[in-house]
Amino acid sequence: MKKEYKFKKDFFWGSAISALQTEGAHLEMGKGKTTWDIWMEKDPDRFFGGEGNAVAVDFINFYKDDIKMMKEIGHNSFRFSIAWTRLIPNPLTGEINDVAVKFYNDLIDELLANKIEPFVCLFHFDMPAAMQDLGGWESKEVLKYFNIYAKKCFELFGDKVKYWFTHNEPIVPIEGCYLYNFHYPFINDFKRGVQAAYNTILSNAIVIRTFKEMKAEGTLKNDREIGIILSLTPSYPRDLNNPEDLKASKICHDFFVRSFLDPCVLGEFNKDLNKLLKDHNLMPEYKEEELLIIKENTVDFLGINYYFPRRVKAKEIKDEKVTGPHSFYDDYEMPGRKFNQDRGWEIFEKGVYDILIDIKNNYGNIKSYISENGMGRHGGDERDTDENGSINDDARIEFVKDHLIMINNAIEEGSNCVGYHMWSLMDNWSMSNAFKNRYGFLFVDRENGLKRKIKKSGYWMAEVAKNNKIVEVE
């Protein structure tokens, strides 16, 4: 039996990368330091294999070849991020790095010449060191500099770039820096994390206000759109009939999904989460006028990163002190779950359907696209290489196909999801795992001058994109 899942003619097919993970030349060509450079100097062993991102996958030199391959695998769109400290090496002085302007202009031109729509993100985890010295997202001062940087990007590239994103997964630096100790500078303080999260949400609204003002005064074309990329990890209770599990799961969902989604899309903070924060004396400092900015400047377009669900059960041993979201729930390991051992993440394709239906029902069915989804395989692609050198990454194909079918189901039920970008175009450097896991449609041969090679998943994606459909043979 053959089953077909069709997508709309103008569906966005593509992939995503970030500057920090791919560009290389990390302190060359005038680039200023980020917190990652500081961390690597202090503690290189913290990175898998002691490998930093000095060269990453040298996208800065390979981008033309990479774009050729994007074309070959059917991309009509592609997300990258601008590195704040490449464009403005020292945000305190605001001086623009002309080399960076040229690079990003060339990159955008090359994409457009190949009919690949650029999606540009302003912030993908790469905090300038000078901004961290001011307090990073905890400091409202940093918001001013972020707005200056964003405005500069709109002025420089807004003529050519239609789709903009303020942040990629803004909850991750909060988790990393303030809750779970996996991003420098390891502040580990829940209350300060809440403040940083609030400020990040405010920064999104301030930049959107600037974007709108520029459109109103005619310095930015009217059809330009701006959004945010959120990692939405839905929570599922261990036992649907256990009220304590349900309660724990709802709190977890409020923390990891509603926290950013509500203010960025609806313009208001989630009431239950607010109450919980108030009850535990965790509310951030805020002003009424800031709440108004958040209310009036919501996103046009939502990027959804989805990798895994959260399985939750009621807390078994109560924490004496509230130290983070985990003071309200325990993680639950579901027996029989599908699991990607290499990355340590559960695979649950229905999660993406659930998110899209949630967005449809509770967030005005705002226009969205899947901005990241993918499968990290540890050395996986060498494992998949056959005697002719072809990389048969069937596990990745299955992963993407299963998620696309769920996305298709949601669209059939009315979801306004307009595209799918896989993480990632090519294997790259990861903040958590350096080069441990491979994610790409393109294999990057690190033993052989970083040469790229299209994997089977890339050829498979080319067919899907060309025909706008998935064909499943049962």
Ligand code: BGP
């Ligand atoms: C997302 C990030 C990406 C990317 C991806 C894979 O959270 O936006 O930058 O790294 O996850 O995760 P990891 O690199 O941790 O395996």
